[in-house]
Amino acid sequence: MMNLLGFVLYTIGTRLYVLLVKIVAIWNPKAKQMIVGRASTFETLAQAANQWKGKSVAWFHCASLGEFEQARPIIEAFKQKHPNWVITITFFSPSGFEIRKNYAEAAWIGYLPFDGGINAKKFIQLMNPQIAFFVKYEVWFHYLKQLKLAKVPAYLVSAHFRPSQPYFKWYGHFFRTMLHNFTHVFCQNAPSLSLLNQIGITNGTVSNDTRFDRVWEHAQTPITLPTIAQFKNNQPLLVAGSSYMNEELLIAQVLDSLPNWKVVIAPHHINETRLTQIEHTFSNYTITRFSQFNPTHPTQVLIIDNIGMLSSIYAYANAAFIGGGYGTGGLHNTLEPAAFGMPICFGPKHVHRFPEAESMVEQRIATIINHSNDLKQLLSLPLTEQQEIGTRCKNWVQSQTGATNKVLSALQL
Numbered sequence: 001m002m003n004l005l006g007f008v009l010y011t012i013g014t015r016l017y018v019l020l021v022k023i024v025a026i027w028n029p030k031a032k033q034m035i036v037g038r039a040s041t042f043e044t045l046a047q048a049a050n051q052w053k054g055k056s057v058a059w060f061h062c063a064s065l066g067e068f069e070q071a072r073p074i075i076e077a078f079k080q081k082h083p084n085w086v087i088t089i090t091f092f093s094p095s096g097f098e099i100r101k102n103y104a105e106a107a108w109i110g111y112l113p114f115d116g117g118i119n120a121k122k123f124i125q126l127m128n129p130q131i132a133f134f135v136k137y138e139v140w141f142h143y144l145k146q147l148k149l150a151k152v153p154a155y156l157v158s159a160h161f162r163p164s165q166p167y168f169k170w171y172g173h174f175f176r177t178m179l180h181n182f183t184h185v186f187c188q189n190a191p192s193l194s195l196l197n198q199i200g201i202t203n204g205t206v207s208n209d210t211r212f213d214r215v216w217e218h219a220q221t222p223i224t225l226p227t228i229a230q231f232k233n234n235q236p237l238l239v240a241g242s243s244y245m246n247e248e249l250l251i252a253q254v255l256d257s258l259p260n261w262k263v264v265i266a267p268h269h270i271n272e273t274r275l276t277q278i279e280h281t282f283s284n285y286t287i288t289r290f291s292q293f294n295p296t297h298p299t300q301v302l303i304i305d306n307i308g309m310l311s312s313i314y315a316y317a318n319a320a321f322i323g324g325g326y327g328t329g330g331l332h333n334t335l336e337p338a339a340f341g342m343p344i345c346f347g348p349k350h351v352h353r354f355p356e357a358e359s360m361v362e363q364r365i366a367t368i369i370n371h372s373n374d375l376k377q378l379l380s381l382p383l384t385e386q387q388e389i390g391t392r393c394k395n396w397v398q399s400q401t402g403a404t405n406k407v408l409s410a411l412q413l
Contacts, residue, residue, distance in 0.1 A: 006174020010141060018114045033094035037111040045126050048108040052086040059088045059129040061112055061143075064096035066333065067135040070158040073213040073404040074133065079105050081408060088127060092138070099307070115140040124150055131413065133157055134182075144181040153183040153412050158209050158403070160355055161192040168195055176201075186407050189355050207406040209356060211335050215311075216401050219339035219394075222315035228264070229316060230295040231302050236261050236318040238379065241310055242268040242332035243323040246347065248281050251321065253372040255285060255300070258379050264313055266304040268323050268332065278303050311336045318386065319379060321369070322346040331357055334366065341394030343386055345369045345378055365393040 025031040060075055062068040068091070079087055087105055090112040091097040101109050113119040120142035132147055132154045134140075139156070147154045156179075166172040167179060176199050179185065185204035187193045196204045238261055240247050251263055265282075267274050279287055287301040288294070290309075304310065311333075314320060320337035324330050325347020331354050334344055344366040351357050351368065360366035369375050381389075 003174050003177060006171070010174060014115050030094050033098070034111070037094060037097060038113055041110045041113050042122060042126065044110055045108060045123070049126050049128070052107060055084065055086050057086045057088055057127060057129045059090070059127060059132045061090045061133065061138055062096055062135045063138050064091065064093035065099055067138065068096050068100055069214055070210045071133060071135050073210045074157060074407055075105055077404050077408055088129070115142050117142050120146045131411065136160060139178050141178050144178055148181050154181065155407070155411070156182045156185045157407055158188055158211070159185050159192060160188045161195045162353070163195065167199060183412060184410060205410070208400050208403040210403040210407070212397055212400040213402070213404045215335045215339040216397055218311060223312040225309065225312055225316065227290065227293055228313055231293060231299060232262060232316050237264060237316055238319045238321060239264045239266065239313055239317040239337065240321045241266050241314070241323060241337065243321070244268060244327060245277065245281070246326035247321050247323050248278055250369065250372050250375050252281050254376040254379065257376060261379060263301045264304060265301060266310045266313065270305060270307060275303060275305055314340045317342055319343045319345070321375070325349055325351070330354065334360060335397065338365070338393050339397045341390035343367065343378055343389045344393065345375065363392065363396055365389055365396060
């Protein structure tokens with residue numbers, strides 16, 4: 001009875017969500033992308049599938065860009081180990097698909113059709129995967145059911161569970177059945193595995209987060225950015241990564257007392273309105289955009305007005321202020337700067353949702369910024385102390401690598 005009730009609620013919930021997205025798409029560009037992008041999924045998939053008939057297919061599903069970065073080390077290691085396999089990738093969100101739709105390692109990249117019996121059956125039949133990977137939170141009933149019926153092994157990787165999730169509630173029996181459909185669950189940490197064990201799921205292990213492998217590899221071969229080097233000019237540099245107005249206002253409040261520091265602002269949203277807003281926030285300082293930078297003009301604040309540079313800019317940073325810690329969406333990527341070794345800071349909201357951020361605070365390599373004095377105090381630390389934090393930060397990231405190998409070695413192929 002509980003399973004039936006859960007199924008009914010799940011079905012109603014998913015259908016209401018689709019209806020809501022279609023309504024919002026009338027005026028919201030992102031919602032419109034979700035609808036328009038999915039309209040061609042079956043057509044493009046059918047065309048692509050004709051090209052790989054007779055070959056083995058590995059399907060990776062990611063919610064968005066962050067989850068793709070968790071899947072990416074596995075994708076590339078899997079491709080290296082099994083070069084004759086076809087790689088396919090699906091996204092739920094436009095913010096992942098639009099940025100990675102031309103990723104070279106995949107034979108086909110598309111939107112995952114909204115979860116439903118007809119959609120899932122048609123999708124699995126067209127793609128005909130021999131193995132499937134879902135990342136972190138992505139658990140869809142009908143897709144997992146169709147994979148199980150087709151006897152396709154399905155893995156949940158870099159999984160992170162919290163007691164507040166439906167799986168662990170009195171009403172969560174239906175949701176727990178979805179987790180039972182996975183061949184194996186690779187958890188980011190021991191608390192996540194413990195939660196699984198408490199609800200009778202024993203086919204799980206702790207593998208850590210695959211993003212550690214990705215950021216560590218990237219940090220070993222950083223891309224040279226001459227413009228950033230010229231702007232820094234051997235002075236201490238604070239990088240505000242994926243920032244919002246909250247982080248920018250705090251930086252503007254303390255910059256007067258830290259005249260030797262330079263600041264790179266890499267906003268999460270890049271459009272003319274946001275760029276103008278940042279220029280207004282730092283109107284008391286010399287400021288310019290990356291596209292307009294002139295090394296002969298004194299500049300204390302540099303705005304990044306393009307996409308794709310941030311992870312490489314961290315190689316020049318002495319400290320990083322990560323965006324998202326004051327809003328509702330949650331923190332952005334804290335591991336990219338951590339791999340280069342530096343003090344990290346962010347706002348106080350939703351830290352518990354990000355195990356890597358929690359661990360960084362516990363290890364005293366990251367600081368929660370509640371007000372401007374916290375930021376001023378962090379950036380005013382003696383150079384030797386900042387370097388010591390940076391060394392511990394880098395060593396911590398390296399100690400967490402290895403998740404990709406753990407996943408690949410456990411696959412049933």
